[in-house]
Amino acid sequence: MDDIEQHIEALIFASEQSIRAEEIIYCLQAAFEQNFGDEEINVHLHKISKKYQEKDFAIELVKLNNGYQFLTKKAYHRVVGLLQMQRAKKKLSQAALETLAIIAYKQPVTKPDVEQIRGVNCDYSIQKLLEKELISIVGKSDAVGKPILYGTSGIFMDYFGINSISELPQLKDFTDSAISIGDQSE
Numbered sequence: 001m002d003d004i005e006q007h008i009e010a011l012i013f014a015s016e017q018s019i020r021a022e023e024i025i026y027c028l029q030a031a032f033e034q035n036f037g038d039e040e041i042n043v044h045l046h047k048i049s050k051k052y053q054e055k056d057f058a059i060e061l062v063k064l065n066n067g068y069q070f071l072t073k074k075a076y077h078r079v080v081g082l083l084q085m086q087r088a089k090k091k092l093s094q095a096a097l098e099t100l101a102i103i104a105y106k107q108p109v110t111k112p113d114v115e116q117i118r119g120v121n122c123d124y125s126i127q128k129l130l131e132k133e134l135i136s137i138v139g140k141s142d143a144v145g146k147p148i149l150y151g152t153s154g155i156f157m158d159y160f161g162i163n164s165i166s167e168l169p170q171l172k173d174f175t176d177s178a179i180s181i182g183d184q185s186e
Contacts, residue, residue, distance in 0.1 A: 018067030
């Protein structure tokens with residue numbers, strides 16, 4: 001089959017979020033009724049990646065969340081960002097951002113735990129984050145009442161351009177020892 005790379009490109013392009021190699025293999029096997037191996041697909045993915053590294057393309061193939069997605073190259077982020085800002089009609093509120101941050105760093109976490117940290121009711125924020133598919137239900141706690149456990153979703157990973165939660169910035173990334181108030185004497 002000569003056009004396998006074009007089929008893989010089409011799958012990546014059509015996917016709303018990153019697509020894993022296993023999903024690509026499944027689709028190709030179902031469509032063409034023949035077996036495709038991991039190594040074969042990885043070779044094609046490497047060729048596609050190399051193709052889009054050329055300066056003629058404004059997009060590149062990026063591995064995100066253990067899958068592949070076409071994204072705009074960094075040189076074009078500013079202009080695309082302006083378009084997205086213009087089109088953004090529904091942004092996350094400060095409360096939703098705080099709730100999302102707590103869930104991202106403390107997951108899996110229950111709604112009462114989030115509310116204890118924030119000090120306010122989080123029903124609305126959690127509902128909005130679920131609707132936007134930035135978080136998902138990941139199970140139930142063993143605590144009294146079996147409260148629902150929340151965690152971040154694959155869409156969260158795609159949106160923030162990370163492959164795992166370990167890539168989230170840590171508190172030490174935001175602190176600067178040069179910034180202090182008063183004298184630091186012993």
